């Protein structure tokens with residue numbers, strides 16, 4: 068079993084990465100394989116609304132000049148996924164939104180490719196807007212017929228502007244660990 072984490076932060080090894088790391092650590096303790104893809108510095112365009120995915124039905128986006136189809140292939144293959152994002156102006160990063168729009172359309176155009184896979188959002192925030200970003204990712208999971216595990220709080224880590232600040236948010240770290248435990252539990256139940 069494998070969980071794919073996609074980090075939508077514009078910077079590598081920042082707070083989103085730290086939070087994802089705690090969730091994946093718990094999954095690995097349960098014998099679940101993990102892989103992380105980071106969108107920082109990579110090209111990923113927004114959807115251009117060509118609707119070719121609904122004509123081609125080949126599990127791919129018609130735009131082939133960026134990272135999306137590689138991400139999509141890994142999302143299709145994975146048993147579960149974590150989508151992580153920092154909060155930017157009370158929402159997800161533009162890279163994460165591009166992934167949601169395009170992967171979501173391709174999944175729906177091809178018979179709900181992510182149906183019944185567990186999916187969890189992970190959000191880094193300095194001060195405000197994390198719930199809105201969390202909701203954006205959960206809307207994607209729910210309309211693609213995925214299953215969303217909970218934690219002991221909503222899945223956010225509160226920190227400052229600097230990389231690593233989120234380590235000081237003890238409750239946030241605990242929330243990530245419980246999320247990892249619950250996601251592992253759910254994955255095994257689905258597989259049973």
Ligand SMILES: Cc1cc2nc3c(=O)[nH]c(=O)nc-3n(C[C@H](O)[C@H](O)[C@H](O)COP(=O)(O)O)c2cc1C
Pocket residue numbers: 076077078080081082083084152153154155156157158191192193194195196226227228229230231
């Ligand atoms: C363009 C931009 C917009 C941001 N907007 C918000 C915001 O609306 N609310 C907030 O609390 N923090 C905001 N932040 C701060 C980040 O969410 C926060 O520092 C987060 O920990 C960064 O995660 P990272 O280290 O993974 O990049 C913003 C940062 C940037 C670069």
